[in-house]
Amino acid sequence: MHGFAWEPFALHLAATAAASLAVLLATFAVAVRKGLHRLVDVAWGLAFSAVALVSYVLSAGQGDDTRRLLVTVLTVLWGLRLSAHIAWRGRGHGEDPRYERLLAKAPGSRAAYAFRMVYLLQAALVWLVSLPVQAAGYVTGPVTWVAFAGLLLWLTGMAFESIGDFQLARFKADPGNRGRIMDRGLWSWTRHPNYFGDFCVWWGLFLITCDHLPAAAATLIGPVVMSLLLTRGSGKALLERHMAERPGYAAYRERVSGFFPRPPRAPGSGRGRA
Numbered sequence: 001m002h003g004f005a006w007e008p009f010a011l012h013l014a015a016t017a018a019a020s021l022a023v024l025l026a027t028f029a030v031a032v033r034k035g036l037h038r039l040v041d042v043a044w045g046l047a048f049s050a051v052a053l054v055s056y057v058l059s060a061g062q063g064d065d066t067r068r069l070l071v072t073v074l075t076v077l078w079g080l081r082l083s084a085h086i087a088w089r090g091r092g093h094g095e096d097p098r099y100e101r102l103l104a105k106a107p108g109s110r111a112a113y114a115f116r117m118v119y120l121l122q123a124a125l126v127w128l129v130s131l132p133v134q135a136a137g138y139v140t141g142p143v144t145w146v147a148f149a150g151l152l153l154w155l156t157g158m159a160f161e162s163i164g165d166f167q168l169a170r171f172k173a174d175p176g177n178r179g180r181i182m183d184r185g186l187w188s189w190t191r192h193p194n195y196f197g198d199f200c201v202w203w204g205l206f207l208i209t210c211d212h213l214p215a216a217a218a219t220l221i222g223p224v225v226m227s228l229l230l231t232r233g234s235g236k237a238l239l240e241r242h243m244a245e246r247p248g249y250a251a252y253r254e255r256v257s258g259f260f261p262r263p264p265r266a267p268g269s270g271r272g273r274a
Contacts, residue, residue, distance in 0.1 A: 002141035002212045005062040009138040012058045016134050017127045019054040023047040024123040032111050037103070038096035040118055042087045045079035047126040052076055052133050059137025067143050071136040071208050074154050078201050081158075085165055098238070129226045131219035132206040139212045150207030157200025160186060160261075164193030181248045189261040191252070192239070195230045196259055202226040231259060 027043035052075035059068055090096075099118070106113035167185040171177050186193035206223040210216040229235055236259060243249050255264045 002139060004135075004140065004212045004215045005059075005138040008059070008062050009135060012055065012134065012138075013127075015058055016051045016054050016130070017123075019050045020047045020126040020130075021120075021123045023050050024119045024126075028115055028119045031114075036095055037099045037114050037118065038090055038093070040099075040122060041090070041096070042083050044122065044126070045082035045086070047079075047123065048130055048133075049076045049079035049083075051126060051130045052079070055130075055134045055137050063136070063138045063140055064142060067139055067147060067208060067211070068137045070143070070147070070151070071133050071205060074151070074201075074205060074208075075130070075133050078154075078158065081162065089169070098234075125225065125229070129202065129222045129229075131222040132202075132209040132216070133222075135215045135219045136205075136209045139209060139215055141211065143208070144211050146210045147208045150204040150210070152204070153200050153207060154204030157197040157202075157204060159197070160190075160193045160200065161197025164197060168194075179247070181246060181252045183252050183256065183264075186261070188256060188264045190257045190259060192230075192236050192259060193261070195235045196261065198235075199227055199230055199259075 023043055023046050024040070027039055027046075031037045031039045052072045056068055056072040099114070102117060103110045103114055164186045167187060168182055171182045171184065190196050202223045206216065206219070209219055231237065240253075240258075255266075
């Protein structure tokens with residue numbers, strides 16, 4: 001029989017919001033000093049890791065220990081890998097063009113505008129998306145096959161994300177590929193293996209909470225928001241607008257699925273999925 005410690009969980013929400021905000025505030029201070037707001041992308045995974053760790057500590061004695069440990073380890077592994085990859089990818093580069101365009105619209109102080117429009121927003125999104133991770137620590141009763149299905153989905157997501165990032169990095173490291181579209185490996189099955197991986201990771205974490213259906217229903221907004229960010233917000237949609245004019249991208253888009261993996265179509269056989 002599964003239950004849920006609603007009252008401790010409600011009290012816990014303020015502490016996790018503070019943890020998310022603390023990571024983004026610290027990042028803001030460093031970014032202003034360095035004049036490099038792209039550092040906020042590195043903080044994204046770190047903030048999720050911080051929320052997961054705070055949740056683990058606060059939920060001690062409330063929920064099932066196996067579920068508590070599982071969801072914490074999975075979230076921290078995902079968050080640290082993502083942050084390390086973004087930090088490595090961005091080393092030696094200047095400001096991200098996305099933030100340059102955003103800050104060009106600042107009506108006053110660029111730092112104050114960045115704080116409101118980027119850092120506070122990301123702190124709120126981390127807290128909202130991570131609600132299933134926070135709730136998992138308060139579900140009583142042993143893990144079931146649903147949680148194991150969530151683990152399998154998480155592993156699938158991590159594989160797509162990690163392998164996709166590795167393949168792209170190796171492709172870009174070859175000077176002979178300069179100006180070419182990456183269409184090999186996982187990138188021949190989906191135009192966004194890393195974003196699809198994130199999608200699987202967060203729906204997998206959500207499934208671990210589904211042993212208690214009311215708690216799952218209360219936190220469903222987390223993976224839904226992440227899915228919208230990946231497909232319609234700062235993920236796939238934004239990147240494809242940026243890539244649209246690249247030579248060869250239209251043909252690549254026609255052959256390869258826009259999100260969910262499938263074998264590539266033969267050239268001229270129809271458009272890829274959006």
